Amino acid sequence: MSFRRKFSLARRVMPLVLTAFLAPGLANAFTPFVVKDIRVEGVQRVDVGTIFSYLPVKVGQEFTEQQAADAIQRLYATGFFSDVTIDTQNDVIVVAVKERPTIASVTFNGMRAFDAEGLNKALGSVGFGPGRVFDRALLEQAEFQLKQEYLSQGKYGVEVTPIITPLPRNRVGVTFDIFEGDVATISQINFVGNKAFSAGDLRDEMSLTTGGIMTWYTGTNKYSREKLEGDLEAIRSFYLDRGYLEFTMEPPQVTISPDRQSIFITITLNEGEPYKVRSVKLAGELLGLDDQIRPLIQVKENETFSAAVSNASVKSITDYLGSLGYAFANVNPNPQLDREAKEADLTFYVDPGRRVYVRRIQIGGNTRTRDVVVRREMRQQESAWYDSSSIKESRDRIDRLGYFSELNVDAAPVPGSSDQVDINVDVKEKPTGLINLGVGYGSTDKVILSAGISQENIFGSGNSLSLQVNTSKTNRTLVVAHTDPYWTTEGISKTTSLYYRRTTPYDTGSGDRGDYRVTAYGGGLNFGVPISEYDRVFAGATFEHNKLELYDPPQAYTDFTNEYGDSTNAVIFNLGWAKDTRDSAIAPRKGSYTRLGTDFSTADLRYYMLSGQQQYYFPLGRSFTLALNAKVDWARSYGSKTFPVIKNMYAGGLGSVRGYEGASLGPRDVRTGDYLGGSRRMIANAQLYLPFPGATRDRTLRWFVFADAGQIANTGGGACATGIRNQVEDPCGWRYSAGLGLSWESPMGPLEISWGKALNAKSGDDLQAFQFQIGTGF
Known part of the structure; x- marks a missing residue:
């Protein structure tokens, strides 16, 4: 007897029509028989045993008409084959199959908005990818999925064209040619139903914006579905924080212009009315800690309900329970509304869970x-x-x-x-190396150049190594420093430093040599001992050699050489304490920094110096930060000698009182008019960081306003020299300045530009208005 039927039906309709189509043709031509053998033809990649596992009959069993229909249906259902033929001859079943090709690779041409790995993951979610069986229906789903990924990024003009390339061994390569187009930008954001708050107030809560002067950089005017969902939650929180417990919001209407370039967003709100808190209760398993938990609740009766305050209370309670070992404590605030009185009874249900x-x-x-x-x-x-x-x-x-x-x-x-x-x-x-490049300009010092290279995490060890170079018309400095923050397992740090410093003051007629030259070099070893999580004590010693060369020197330096000689050595011991609670050492928003220290010098130079610094950082809302800084240094000699002029302190310019020439505050020499500095320094700064217009909450781009104050004078009743023929009025008095600037974490590194105005400049003061600094990470 002989039987042969061939079917080439689409996989998606096969289960429905195969049996009905097959059975009538088999009725008159097929007689059941006992199978002597089963052969498989046409397989290339699929294992023969896989085909046998789908057949409803084995050798020695009877093969019926229903089993023939079931066999073909099962093999089609695997998705491995585009054609299946069953032939019977002399009680032998011959199964001939034609395998579907396998996807060898998936590549993307013209793709810039995503990486290939991310898109392959998205395609894998619909069953399309390398190693999968190629199916035209899945190809259509993959094309649709790619378009959805681009639409979520606001690229409504995307075009996706699949290209199929046959490869040896029944494989195909799939390439998607992608024309991404431009991201559609937001032209309008409209609100409907808002009565209590203006549309402007609500837009301020959103990260998405319409076009502005800085949106070319921030990109906040480019539509994104994910960002819009986040903005809707921000608006919901805005209302709940103000007591609108019945606030609801309809799905936003997002429409696009016919040219697919402009997006219009309409958000419909149902505000309701604000609620006050009538009562606050605790419930649940409190572990006998009622008296400890209740003070953690910040919600007060007879005040307008605030979701932010409620959530803060939840966090305080969960943090407290977490500190006791209850890692998965759950606190659920449940307000019961009295809609007539517009009041809510708030109950905090506490479930501490298991201690772990x-x-x-x-x-x-x-x-x-x-x-x-x-x-x-x-x-x-x-x-x-x-x-x-x-x-x-x-x-x-x-x-x-x-x-x-x-x-x-x-x-x-x-x-x-x-x-x-x-x-x-x-x-x-992140990159922990930094190349610093600085440029400044002053009326006296002219161009000031600085450069440095540092690595805060060298070889992944946590150690830091830095090289700093500064050069200007008057100063050259080279510093090499290495810090091991865990020199011991107890957290004692060790810093080793070598430095070279040369100062050549302003030329008053001695050519390129300047009036005099001070060359100092030395090395230091310092240790830091932690005494708490935020406090550290510092101690160390530095050896320094100073050499003084005089050409047309100030009188103060002539007096110094007469008293100390032109070459001196000093061993300087230091002791200090610091407390740091800032949330960031680079760009803090909250916390404080305190440092107190003293230096004690022996050998040729005998003096002591006391110093103190205090910084505070206050976040003002989500976008503003107020920074306050105060610094005081006070020094005096001991023994029979005067305080060494080469150890005087300076102020003015970058890092102290902007608006004045660098190092220009304080006494001037009576013979040359050179800046002398002083043995006492006081500096105060206030700086307010604000978001840049059009950049919303982008903290990488901020502008700031500042106010500075400073004074340089001498301790122990030292004279305050006013320079040649009293050229400077009140040089030891306070100087004030104010100004504004721009701070930007640019692709090349941190950039800061500032402009300062001297507020109470006296006759003879030297001014410096503009500063510029940039750094590059590597």
């Missing part, structure tokens, strides 16, 4: 930085009770290292255990 301890701390993402550099900053210990306060402190310490652009610390339950968690510390490293 930390099994393991795992560091990830650090390709260059050694694990120990991160691990030694951890204050949460393994095999100890979970402590959220220690984990937060650990996170802050790791962040203050400045080695990572992203940092995430979270707790993950240990599978199969109800009382253990693992702490996962995931970091993303």
Whole structure:
């Protein structure tokens, strides 16, 4: 007997029509028989055993008409084959298949907005990718998925063209030619239904904006579905923070112009009315800690409800429970509304969960930085009770290292255990090397150039190495420094430094030599001992050699050589204390920094110096930061000699009182008029950082306004020389300045431009208005 039927039906309709189509043709031509053998033809990649596993019959069993229909249906359903034929001859079943091609590779031409790995992941979600069976229906889904990825980025003009290239061994290469087009920009953002707040107030809560003078840089006028969803949540939070508990918002209407270049967004709101808090209660499993938990609730009765204050209370309670080992405590605020009175009864339901301890701390993402550099900053210990306060402190310490652009610390339950968690510390490293380039200009010092190279995390060890060079018409400095922050396992730091400094003051008739030249070189060794998480004591010593060359010198330097000679040595001991609670050492927004220190010099130069500095940083809302700085230095000689003029302190210009020439404040020499500095210095600065217009909340671009004050004078009743023929009026008096500037984390590195105006300049003062500085990371 013989049977042969061939079917080439589409896979998606095969299960519905195959049996109905096959059965009538088999009815008169097919008689059941016992199978002697089964052969498979046409396979290239699919294993023969795979085909046997889908057949409903084996050798020695009876083969029926229904089994023939089932066999073909099963093989088609695998998706491996585009054609299946079953032939029977002399009680032998011959299964002939034609395999679908396999996707060998997926590539993208013209793609700039995404990386290939990300798009391949998106295509994998619809079953399309290398190693998968090629299917035209899946190709259409892949093309649709690619367009959706681009639409989510606001690229409505995207065009995707697939190109299929046959390859040997029944494979194909798939290339998507992509024309991305331009991102559609937002032309209008409209609000409907807002009565309590203006559209401008609501737009201020959004990161997306219409076009502005800086949107070419920020890109905030380019539509993104994800950003819009985030903005809608920001608006919802804005209303809930102001008591609008019944606030609702309809899905936004997003329309696009016919040329696919402009986006119009309409947001419809239902504000409701603001609610006041009538009562505040605690409920749930409180572990007998009612008296400790209740003060953590910041919500007050008879005040307007605020979701922000409620959430802050939730965080305070969960943090407190977390510090006791309850890592997964859940606190749920539940307001019960009295719609007639517009009041809410707020109940905090507390579920502490189980108390857990930390099994393991795992560091990830650090390709260059050694694990120990991160691990030694951890204050949460393994095999100890979970402590959220220690984990937060650990996170802050790791962040203050400045080695990572992203940092995430979270707790993950240990599978199969109800009382253990693992702490996962995931970091993303950033360049920690820096090349600094600085340019300044002053009426006296002319062009000032500075350069430096530093590596804060050399070889991933956490050590820092730096080289600084400064040169101008009057000063040249070379400093090499190395710091090991963990010289001992207890956290004692060691800093070794070598320096060379040459000062050639302003030319008053002696040619290129200047009036005199002071050359100093030396080396120092300093140690820092931590006494708390934020406090550190410093101690060390420096050896310094000074050589003085006189050409047409100021009278003060002639007097110095007569008293000390033209070559001196000094051993300078230092002792100090510092406290640092800033959230960032580079661009802090909150916290403070305090430093007190003293220097004590022996050998040829005998003097002591006391110094103190205090900084405060206050966040004013989400976009403003107020920075305050005060610094005082006071020095005096001991023994029978006067204070060495070569150790005088200076102020004016960058880092002190902007608007005045660098180092120009204080006494002037009576013979040459040179800047002499003084043995007492006081400086105060206030600086307010503001978001740049059009840049919304982008903190990489900010402008600032500042006010500076400073004074240079002499201690111990020292005279305040006014220079040649009293050329400067009140040189030891206070000087004030104010101005504005721009700070930008540019692609080439941090850039700062400032302009300062002297507010109370006296006759004879030298002024400097403009400063410019840029750095480059590598």
